Each structure stands twice: as C-alpha cells, then as structure tokens.
Amino acid sequence: MVEINRSSFGLSSGQLFQLFRDGQPHTKAELAELTGLARSTISLRLDPLIELGVISPAAENSSTGGRPSTQLVLNERAFVVAGVDFGASHAVASLADFSGKILASIETKRQISDGPEVCLRWMIAELKHLLAGQGIAEENLLAIGIGLPGPVEHSTGKPASPPIMMGWDAFDVPARVNQDFNAKVLVDNDVNVMALGERYASYPDVDHLIFLKAATGIGSGIISGGQLQRGAQGTAGDIGHVRVSSGGGVSCHCGNFGCLEAVASAPAIIKKLVADGLPIRNSSDLIDATKRAKVEAIQAVRQAGRDIGEVLSTCVSLINPAVIVIGGSLASAGEHLIAGVREVVYARSMPLASENLLIVQSKVGKEGGIIGANVMAIDYVLDAETIDSMVNALITK
Amino acid sequence: MVEINRSSFGLSSGQLFQLFRDGQPHTKAELAELTGLARSTISLRLDPLIELGVISPAAENSSTGGRPSTQLVLNERAFVVAGVDFGASHAVASLADFSGKILASIETKRQISDGPEVCLRWMIAELKHLLAGQGIAEENLLAIGIGLPGPVEHSTGKPASPPIMMGWDAFDVPARVNQDFNAKVLVDNDVNVMALGERYASYPDVDHLIFLKAATGIGSGIISGGQLQRGAQGTAGDIGHVRVSSGGGVSCHCGNFGCLEAVASAPAIIKKLVADGLPIRNSSDLIDATKRAKVEAIQAVRQAGRDIGEVLSTCVSLINPAVIVIGGSLASAGEHLIAGVREVVYARSMPLASENLLIVQSKVGKEGGIIGANVMAIDYVLDAETIDSMVNALITK
Structure with a gap:
C-alpha cells in the first residue's frame, strides 16, 4: 500500500491534477519537465487519477502523427455534481458536469416553510430521477451545492436563525442528505450562491x-x-x-x-x-x-x-x-x-x-442560483485536497 | 547556467523556501521525504538559498548528537526590511528583520504637505543613517514598506487624489526611492498598513x-x-x-x-x-x-x-x-x-x-503603522516569487 503524504509540498496527485484544470492536454514527459519530478513519480501520482477517471487519454488526434506519448486531459464527464436552489416559494434541482454545463434540471413551486424534511426529500427524489434519466450511477454524484433563502453557517451547512424558513434553524442539512447520497454537501445562502453564479457566467x-x-x-x-x-x-x-x-x-x-x-x-x-x-x-x-x-x-x-x-x-x-x-x-x-x-x-x-x-x-437572472450552486460543488470536487482524499480512498481500498 | 522554470509546479526554490517560514529547522533528507523530490533536486533548489543566505545551517546542537545531516533554518537576519509611517504631521522610519522585530527606528515631526521630494529625501537619509548605525550594507535592505495618509494605488505605489497631501498626487514613490535604494518599494494608505500591524501584533x-x-x-x-x-x-x-x-x-x-x-x-x-x-x-x-x-x-x-x-x-x-x-x-x-x-x-x-x-x-497604538509597514515588506520578500527572482539573479550573474 502506497501512502500519499497529504502534507507533501506541491506534489500530491491532487496538486498535480490542478494543472489539468486549464482543460488542455498534457503528457507525462511534459509534466515531468514542468515540475522537475522524476518520470516515475509522475506516473505514481497520475495513475490513480486515471484509475479514478478524473483524467483520461485525450481522443486520438491522428493529424499530429508520430507522437508516441499519450495526451492526458481532464475528463469533464467523469462524475457529476448537483446544484439546487431553494427560494421562499420555488425550487430548482440540476445536474452539471465539471465544466459547469447543466445536464438536466427540474423546477417547481414549493414552499421553503414546509420544512427541511419535506423539501430535502423532494430534492433527493428529484436528483435520483435526474441521475436515472441521464443514465448516471448515484455514486458518480460527488457533491451537491444547495442555496437556501436565509443565513447559513457554511462550514457546517446548518441554517442560522433564518427568518422565513420554519423548522430549518440549525437543521443539519448535510447529515440528512447523506442518508441518501454519499456525496459532499455544501450549503450557503441563496444570494451568496447567486453572486458565485453571476461572476462565473458573466x-x-x-x-x-x-x-x-x-x-x-x-x-x-x-x-x-x-x-x-x-x-x-x-x-x-x-x-x-x-x-x-x-x-x-x-x-x-x-x-x-x-x-x-x-x-x-x-x-x-x-x-x-x-x-x-x-x-x-x-x-x-x-x-x-x-x-x-x-x-x-x-x-x-x-x-x-x-x-x-x-x-x-x-x-x-x-x-x-x-x-x-x-x-x-x-x-x-x-x-x-x-x-x-x-x-x-x-x-x-x-x-x-x-x-x-x-x-x-x-x-443570468434566475439561472444564477443553480449555476452558482454547481460552481460551489465543482470548486470543492476539483480542489487538490478532495482529489487527494479520493486517491487515498482508492489506494487503501 | 541552470534555468529555474518559474512556472514549475510547487517545486521552485522559492516554493521550497516556504517550508522554512515556520521557523523550524529542516534537513535535506526530511525535505526529500516530505516533497517526494529527488535528493539531487532538493540540493539544486536549496543551494542557491544557502548562497543567498536566506537559509543557513542551524547553530550546532551537540546534545542531539550523532546526527550527521545538517539542520537548515530560516536566517531571520540575512537581510532587513524598512517600515515607514507618514502621518499628516509626523513620520517614523524603522528597520526590521524577517521576524518583524524592529532593529532601530527614528521619529520626527514632519509635514506631509511639504511634498514627496522633501519627505522622501528625509526618509532616504534616515534609512541610510539607521543602516549605518546597525552596520548593515545598503544592498541588504530588500524592501521598504511605506504608509501614507491618503488613498494610494497599491499596485503602482502612486497616491491617488489624496486630499491632504499637496504635491503627492500620482507621484511615483517607488521610482523616486529607487534612485537611492535598489529595494522593492510597497506603498499603501496608512490605515491599511495599521490594520496589517494590529492584526500581526494582536x-x-x-x-x-x-x-x-x-x-x-x-x-x-x-x-x-x-x-x-x-x-x-x-x-x-x-x-x-x-x-x-x-x-x-x-x-x-x-x-x-x-x-x-x-x-x-x-x-x-x-x-x-x-x-x-x-x-x-x-x-x-x-x-x-x-x-x-x-x-x-x-x-x-x-x-x-x-x-x-x-x-x-x-x-x-x-x-x-x-x-x-x-x-x-x-x-x-x-x-x-x-x-x-x-x-x-x-x-x-x-x-x-x-x-x-x-x-x-x-x-499596538501608534506602533501599528511601522509594524504593518514592515509586515508588508516582509510578506513581499519571503514570497515564493520574490525568492525565485533572487535565485534567478544569482544564477545568471
């Protein structure tokens, strides 16, 4: 069993992975030159990423010809994230790939004052429905970003004395969602989420x-x-x-x-x-x-x-x-x-x-809510620490 | 000539140097293990830092005994920075080491409305005087942080329409100071600098x-x-x-x-x-x-x-x-x-x-101004990019 040192400096798989976030293809030789790492270290770090599927060989580009080394590229469709926007009286649930592209979404009238159990049960059912419709396995949903219409303690995902959200105060949203999905749950108030969405899109x-x-x-x-x-x-x-x-x-x-x-x-x-x-x-x-x-x-x-x-x-x-x-x-x-x-x-x-x-x-208007919720989830998933913990889980399996 | 790749990922000398900012001693063997870098690469990256003097062998610790590998540590006295605080009617100039410790300072009554030429000439003369008093060569002053009582465009170091600073509007403070000191000059308004100082100290x-x-x-x-x-x-x-x-x-x-x-x-x-x-x-x-x-x-x-x-x-x-x-x-x-x-x-x-x-x-009271100005300078000097450019200058010399 190879132990990945999480305190390693600039050299973990997750940190190497950051180089792929530009969307450009890279070869192992190029990465070795760029980082000064030995070719063997590069392979040691990249192989689990390939096994995880977050990077994968680029589609054959026969026109360049004669290049033996494999081009690797970020696999935007390896996994999906979900972005959910709850308003006072509406809700939208969506799935997106790593580029932020919305794959499917569903919108409905819905009262936030129905409380967390009812609202989150709706959300969970709809996300399962959307995943099934896309033919995506539930374990491939890695993170769920949720915007709520009130103050939220982002670090714990618990609403904090929200004025219009009856029954939600201090409710542990991630814990409830994790009863149904083994995914990271990130919660923030809807306006913060819209700010993220507006910036990302515009x-x-x-x-x-x-x-x-x-x-x-x-x-x-x-x-x-x-x-x-x-x-x-x-x-x-x-x-x-x-x-x-x-x-x-x-x-x-x-x-x-x-x-x-x-x-x-x-x-x-x-x-x-x-x-x-x-x-x-x-x-x-x-x-x-x-x-x-x-x-x-x-x-x-x-x-x-x-x-x-x-x-x-x-x-x-x-x-x-x-x-x-x-x-x-x-x-x-x-x-x-x-x-x-x-x-x-x-x-x-x-x-x-x-x-x-x-x-x-x-x-972006109303769309800003789900764009931002997905961006929050994607930023979490593609972060070096998250990728490293996925690699650790793979290696220790 | 060895070319340091500035776009290298987490592995330049400056980035490796960040590990020393905790003030703890490290050995090459330990750094190799921590980073996954080859011992030869570690030496290649550290040797210029030792030659620059920013890291150096730790004082002998004979009590540990029998450990052959050299302990290296951040050399807080390798170079100095200056912190200068101009108020409407006073000014303080100081020198500090990399830990932020003030080595010497001088305070005087002085009108900012005398204009940049008069004020900066005073500052330059006093810094030369303080350096001489400490027996420190002028080229060992690496950065000068300056707080001014008005709005400043931090990226250029130029005051921007300051209401009480006659003659200072758009004056190129770094260019003037660089006529006398080959040091990086960082300028900000005095309240931002005091915020940095209060946070650092308290x-x-x-x-x-x-x-x-x-x-x-x-x-x-x-x-x-x-x-x-x-x-x-x-x-x-x-x-x-x-x-x-x-x-x-x-x-x-x-x-x-x-x-x-x-x-x-x-x-x-x-x-x-x-x-x-x-x-x-x-x-x-x-x-x-x-x-x-x-x-x-x-x-x-x-x-x-x-x-x-x-x-x-x-x-x-x-x-x-x-x-x-x-x-x-x-x-x-x-x-x-x-x-x-x-x-x-x-x-x-x-x-x-x-x-x-x-x-x-x-x-911290009035002290906050010079503490913050020194902190601004130290943060610049110890940054990975600055260290890398010092290393590049050394190697290409």
Missing part, C-alpha cells in the same frame, strides 16, 4: 463584485479579492437590515425599525401602493404596472432604488467593487430600480471609487 | 477584522477572509465620506455634505466645542478635557462614537467581522468613543453578526 475576470438581490427580501453576496466573503459567522452581505434615512419609524419583521428591507423590498412597495389605492397584489402586478408606465408604481420602485443605493454607497466606500449587479424580481422592473440606485451611489461615492464602477442588471 | 488568528482610525480624518482597513482588501481602485475601507444621519447639511472638505468625517473627526469635534465656548485648540486639549471629565467634551466624543457606530453597523452587516479595532488619536479619549460605537453597533446589528463581535481599542 464576470469571470472581475475580482471585486457585489451582487444584490431585491425581491421578497434584500441581501447581497460579496466577492472581494477574488473570493466570496462569508465573514466570521457567515452573515457577510446581509444588508437587508441596515437602517436607511427614509425608513423613519417603519417597523421591520426583524424587530428593529427603519431597515432597508422594511421600505424597499417588494412586499414593502406593494403595501405602500395598495395604501395609495392601487390594485397591486404581488410582484408580477408591480412589474406590470411599471411596464405600463403607471407613474405611482414607477415612483415607488425608483424610491426603493434610492434606498438601496443609500446602503450600496456605503458598500462602495467599504469594498470598492468594480461591478455591482442587481438581481431578484424587483430588478425586472426595467431600469427604474437601477436608475434610483445609480442616482444615489454616484451622488454619494468618492470619485476615485465610482469613476469606473459599473451598476448593472443581472445577466 | 490578532494573528483572526481572519475578519476591521481597523478604524479616528483622528484628523476617519478611515478603515479591512481584513476579510484573511486578506487585506484593497478593492478595485485601492479605496476599500475609505469610509470617512459616508453620510450619517446626524450629518444634516454640514459641509465636508470633500465637496459633499453630511459625511462622517465632517461630524466625527477630531477637527469637527473641536470646532463644535469651540463654538460652545470651550478653550480647546487641538486633539490633546480634547483628550485632556475628556480625562478631566468635562461633560461637554465627553458628550461630544460619545456622539462622535455614535456617528462612527452608525457607519460601522453597516460594515458589520456587510463584512461580518470578528473584531473591530478602534485606533487613532480619538481612541485615546478613554472609553467614551468606543462606548458610543458599541451603543449603536449593538443596537443596529443583527444578533448573529454581533453576538461574538469584539469592539476594542487598539493595542
């Missing part, structure tokens, strides 16, 4: 990005220095309860007063318009009204944009992002919301921080 | 920390996910110009109204107290007045703390730090400033983000 080269979701609630995901920032307790980006100047004494469901969410979320805007006599029942009515150029609706959405902009202008001073992306159902209200955001952010921010700042509507 | 295990300086100006340095966050243009943490609710129409030197700095900086508090008839001329008078329990002074400082707390409560929502450190001259006003900060932050933040949050006075 701004892969941007290292400083704030994604703000404005819908039933208001929250943000922060990518700074190229990393998603979760903070000490995982609540980084939770800006719905920052007090805003127009908030006055408006009471918020969090128990405080004048919070951003209490004045600028979709329910807050609808409540105000209803009080003004407009027949608006839900977010779609509100979006419709702005599209039909109903002036009261446009004014209310624009004011919500200003309130959001007030908080974002502090974020700009603090984080100095290159891009702010606005998503969520309210962002669908045309340019009215973003116009309000821009009005305040550009008025309040220092010139150096705002001169190159982009404030834009989400490009 | 909270080495904390990955999420906000350092706020309250003095003539108000600014912050943000360490999130273990990294100092500079943002897209290097202005991250620049929170002096966030609007606060007590700011009303108070005009700020930035051209805007109601900024935090316009109501809660030392000059703003002094102006207010003078208008109320108190004989307060400067920050020391203000601190004295709070220590003599002059109620108007205490009230004014506490209100400044509340104003700062209003902005910090948004920072808590956004960053979710484990520790907030308050430094700068106003922090010396006993607990009054921090009491105001805590009052608002704990009232306004979500329970999950504030239940384990520490809000404390700076422990």
